[in-house]
Amino acid sequence: MPKLVILCAVASVIAALAAPTLASAQTQPPTQPQPQPQANRDDTILLTIFFRHDQSKPLSKINQELADQGFYKAFPPPGTEVVSWYVMMGIGQVVTLRVPASRLREVNRVIEDTAWGGYRTEFYPTYDYRALAEQARARNGK
Secondary structure (H helix, E strand, C coil): CHHHHHHHHHHHHHHHHHCCCCCCCCCCCCCCCCCCCCCCCCCEEEEEEEEEECCCCCHHHHHHHHHHHCHHHHCCCCCCEEEEEEEECCCEEEEEEEEEHHHHHHHHHHHHHHCECCEEEEEEEECCCHHHHHHHHHHCCC
16 A cells, blocks of 8 residues: 555656646647657656546447547657557556656646546556566576
């Protein structure tokens, strides 16, 4: 449970830094394409998004709603990198994006404007632990 509290605190700080003022927090995201982030830049975060299917609707209705709302054209927004995109049976889709911290609000707005209704969404800031895990395994004889 303490890890969840820390994770929520980190997400709050990132969100606060990404939105310079409350007045502009929900304005339209910029429409100009941004340069693609580099995988090793310090200002990027990994953001895992759960797109949970609304199981009260058949898949064809969900897909039509997403198309009508422009989800397929808007997501992922320019300037973000798709790290992984999986279907999780019984859940929906799980997408991990590499996002410049300054563009976090834009990702949120795209999802609010185009995915809600077809999906319930959950967001999890994440980080790449693979290299550290491999080091720990090597140190411990695995």
